[in-house]
Amino acid sequence: MAGSEIKNSTSKKRKRGEEEARSSKPLRPKSRAWAKEQVEDEKKHILHLESQVLESRKHYNNLAELITIASSGRLKEGTALTAALSLCRLFTSLTAAGRMRASRAMPETELVVVQWLKSKCQAFSDLLLRTLRSATADDQLPALVMLMRLVKAQGGHVASGDGYSFPRELLKQMMQALMSTEDGQEVREYFVSEFMEKCDDVRYFALSSLADIEPEGSSPAAAERHASHALSILSSLPPSSEDSAPSFLVGRPCKARHPVLSATAHKLRAQEAWIQLLRQPLTAAQQHQILALIPHQIAPWFAKPELLMDFLTDAYSAGGATALLALAGLFHLMQAKNLDYPHFYPKLYSQLDGALLHSRHRSRFFRLLDTFLASSHLPAALVASFMKRLARRALFAPPGAVVMIIPWIYNMTKRHPACAFMLHRVGSDAIDDGFDDAQPDPLHTHALEASSLWEIQALQCHHHPNVATLAKILGQPFTKQAYQLEDFLDHSYASILHAELGRVVKQPPAVEWCIPKHVFATAKTTTIATAAAAAAAAAPDAHLPTPVVDVVAAADDDDDDARNPTRLLDRVWDFT
Numbered sequence: 001m002a003g004s005e006i007k008n009s010t011s012k013k014r015k016r017g018e019e020e021a022r023s024s025k026p027l028r029p030k031s032r033a034w035a036k037e038q039v040e041d042e043k044k045h046i047l048h049l050e051s052q053v054l055e056s057r058k059h060y061n062n063l064a065e066l067i068t069i070a071s072s073g074r075l076k077e078g079t080a081l082t083a084a085l086s087l088c089r090l091f092t093s094l095t096a097a098g099r100m101r102a103s104r105a106m107p108e109t110e111l112v113v114v115q116w117l118k119s120k121c122q123a124f125s126d127l128l129l130r131t132l133r134s135a136t137a138d139d140q141l142p143a144l145v146m147l148m149r150l151v152k153a154q155g156g157h158v159a160s161g162d163g164y165s166f167p168r169e170l171l172k173q174m175m176q177a178l179m180s181t182e183d184g185q186e187v188r189e190y191f192v193s194e195f196m197e198k199c200d201d202v203r204y205f206a207l208s209s210l211a212d213i214e215p216e217g218s219s220p221a222a223a224e225r226h227a228s229h230a231l232s233i234l235s236s237l238p239p240s241s242e243d244s245a246p247s248f249l250v251g252r253p254c255k256a257r258h259p260v261l262s263a264t265a266h267k268l269r270a271q272e273a274w275i276q277l278l279r280q281p282l283t284a285a286q287q288h289q290i291l292a293l294i295p296h297q298i299a300p301w302f303a304k305p306e307l308l309m310d311f312l313t314d315a316y317s318a319g320g321a322t323a324l325l326a327l328a329g330l331f332h333l334m335q336a337k338n339l340d341y342p343h344f345y346p347k348l349y350s351q352l353d354g355a356l357l358h359s360r361h362r363s364r365f366f367r368l369l370d371t372f373l374a375s376s377h378l379p380a381a382l383v384a385s386f387m388k389r390l391a392r393r394a395l396f397a398p399p400g401a402v403v404m405i406i407p408w409i410y411n412m413t414k415r416h417p418a419c420a421f422m423l424h425r426v427g428s429d430a431i432d433d434g435f436d437d438a439q440p441d442p443l444h445t446h447a448l449e450a451s452s453l454w455e456i457q458a459l460q461c462h463h464h465p466n467v468a469t470l471a472k473i474l475g476q477p478f479t480k481q482a483y484q485l486e487d488f489l490d491h492s493y494a495s496i497l498h499a500e501l502g503r504v505v506k507q508p509p510a511v512e513w514c515i516p517k518h519v520f521a522t523a524k525t526t527t528i529a530t531a532a533a534a535a536a537a538a539a540p541d542a543h544l545p546t547p548v549v550d551v552v553a554a555a556d557d558d559d560d561d562a563r564n565p566t567r568l569l570d571r572v573w574d575f576t
Contacts, residue, residue, distance in 0.1 A: 042069075042079045050086040054093065060113070063090065063120045071127055081142060084128075088146040091121045092153040125150060125170065132177040132187070140187040147174050148195060148249070151202075155250030164253040164260075166201060172209040179229045180216055188229065192236040199249040201260050203240070207269035210234070211276045220281065227280040234273060235293055239300035240266060270301040278311050284322070291315055291325035295332040306337055316347065323351055324361045327368050345382060348372060349442040352389045357401035363489040366404055370485055373412065380418035381449075385442035387412055387419060388435050391455040399464045400491040406459070406470050407483035413474075414482055418448070423474060425452040466496070 049066055052059035066083045073080035094100050094117060102114045128150075131143040147170070154167040178188055196203045210233065215226035246252070246261065259265035282290070290298070294312070299305045308329065315326035327348075333339040341347075348369070356362055373383055387409050394405045413420055434450025459471035 039078050043082045046079065046082045046086055050090060053090055057113070060117070063087070063117075066090075067120065067123055067127065070124070084124075084142070084146060087124050088149055091124060092149060095153045096156075121150075125173075129173055129177045132174065132184075133181050136183060137186045140181070140184060141190060144174075144187055144191060148202075152249050155201075164251070164255070164258065166205055166250055168205055168209070171202070171205050172212070175206055175209040176213055178233070179210075179213055179226060181229075182225070184229070185232060188232055189236055192233055195249065196233075196237055198247055200246045200266070201248045201250055203237070204260050204266055204269055207266070207273045211269065211272040215280070223281050224283060224286075227277060227282055227286055230273070230277050230280075231286060231289065234270075234277065235289070235297065237270075239297060264303060267301055267303040271303055271307070274298060274301065275307065287315065287322060288325055291322065291329060294329035299329070299332055299336075305333060306339065309333065309339065313341070319351075320355070321359055321361055324356070324359065324365050327351075327365065331368055331371065345372075346441055349385065349389070350440060352386070352393060354393060354396060357393055357397035357405075362401060362404070366408065366485065366489055370408065370411070374415070376415060378416075379443060380416050381445075381447070382442050383412055383416045384419045384422060384448035384451075385445045387422065388445070388447040388451055388453065389437065391453050392435075392437065394459060395455055398493065399462070399467050399496055400493060402459065402462070402467050403470055403491050404485070404488050406456070406467075406474065407485060407488050409453070409456070410474060410478070410480075411482045411485065414478060422448065422451065422453045423456070464496070 046066065046069060049059075049062040053062050066087050070080050070083035070087060091100075100114060100117050100121065102111055106114070125147070128143040128147050131139050132147070135143070151167050151170055151174075154170065155165055178184060178191060181187070196206055210230060213226075213230075215223045217223075240263065248260075253260055278290070291312075294308060299308065302308065312326050312329045312333065315322050316330060317323070318326075330339070330341060330344075334341065334344075351365070356365065359365075369386075373386060390405050391409065394402045397405070413423065432450075433452070433454070434446045436445045439445045453474070456471055456474050460468055460475070462468040462471065
């Protein structure tokens with residue numbers, strides 16, 4: 001009996017282990033079908049709860065159950081998404097039917113129901129805002145769309161004193177969530193492209209919210225993250241056109257002078273948002289991105305572009321790549337708003353340092369430099385200083401930068417004939433270079449009266465043949481009116497190498513003047529062997545290894561078996 005009990009207990013343990021292993025195995029096709037049917041049943045139950053709420057008020061408690069189901073999983077999953085969509089439709093319908101609007105004539109019991117419905121709507125909105133803050137893009141996009149549907153429903157059916165109501169608080173909370181989420185670049189771009197660009201009212205109130213939102217936390221990382229997210233939203237928003245037809249999410253305001261209908265009011269809101277961003281501590285990369293956007297994307301949003309003056313002057317005074325990028329914004333203000341920048345040309349002259357020609361922003365700088373020095377009313381001494389300093393820097397510049405400088409000097413010489421004396425100066429001044437490279441003022445460098453462009457003669461012997469050929473144009477008659485500078489601005493090592501590799505070779509270059517008959521030439525072998533013998537005679541006691549060339553020469557005189565490449569190599573490396 002004892003033996004049978006042990007056997008039974010062993011079999012029970014084995015069965016239990018088999019059941020656990022069976023449960024850990026992947027679902028069979030029947031199990032998958034059963035799970036799919038269960039999900040479908042849950043979706044049908046959710047839709048049934050939704051239909052009950054629409055049919056009768058006594059089923060309003062279904063809203064609490066639907067919120068629980070929507071909170072139980074991710075929105076991209078079937079049941080949670082179905083419950084969230086049902087809640088969005090229900091609150092939209094209840095708002096449109098006026099069941100969430102309180103009035104003074106309502107009895108107290110009705111007011112309690114209205115307040116309860118508003119609390120559930122707020123709970124649903126909080127669920128969507130939490131999803132927008134912390135979820136992935138698969139969950140954030142549905143949450144954003146449902147929030148905007150709630151914004152449209154509340155704005156279109158909530159009464160207001162002036163006949164126009166926009167749910168600013170809900171939109172501000174949504175903007176705060178977009179600013180705080182770390183993995184929300186995709187949803188931010190979607191919000192800008194689908195709502196801010198297309199709907200004037202959303203753009204107006206979203207820009208107003210951006211100007212009021214502060215960073216969450218006082219740490220530098222929080223401030224940097226806030227500035228990065230605000231920059232991603234504002235930089236993705238193109239300048240609005242006054243000729244485009246207005247479009248609204250909530251509805252068109254009744255008043256003709258409503259700020260939503262005013263292009264100037266939109267610019268003021270955008271201006272406030274950008275100024276709020278510029279006041280934040282920015283990283284170098286963020287500052288460079290803003291400076292690159294100022295002429296074409298930021299300045300058109302400003303009702304008063306001169307407010308950018310302080311930011312641009314500080315960036316221009318910083319030097320380096322920051323100053324090069326700030327130059328375009330300064331030029332825009334000088335051209336559009338007649339801005340007067342003191343000591344502009346000395347500051348521009350100071351940018352011509354060695355790092356400029358190695359910078360990736362050099363083509364942008366040369367475009368602006370050509371514009372700044374285009375006037376024929378500039379002093380010749382000023383233009384000569386720029387020409388001389390760039391010619392001096394060209395001696396140490398890469399070929400891609402030199403091919404920009406030479407045509408530019410040609411154009412400046414044609415535009416300012418008084419500088420032509422620098423190309424060919426005779427007398428004692430041609431020997432002694434009186435150019436003062438350390439002088440910060442370009443009017444007092446003595447480049448015109450006591451110097452010459454001897455660097456061009458040196459560039460005619462440049463190691464790169466294209467640069468040497470291009471430098472020779474300044475030694476020929478100036479028959480061409482001007483060179484198109486754009487043809488030379490985008491050259492680099494990569495483009496020069498690509499052009500060289502793609503060039504059609506008309507005649508292959510000569511590598512040998514005659515085709516050798518042997519791998520090792522006989523004449524050269526004899527010469528080296530003779531030199532080795534002479535060295536041995538001069539030092540008879542010195543132990544010298546057998547010359548390699550003697551072994552090779554002996555291999556040439558051997559039989560056919562010695563001409564085998566493998567045996568030949570073995571003998572070459574045999575120094576003993």
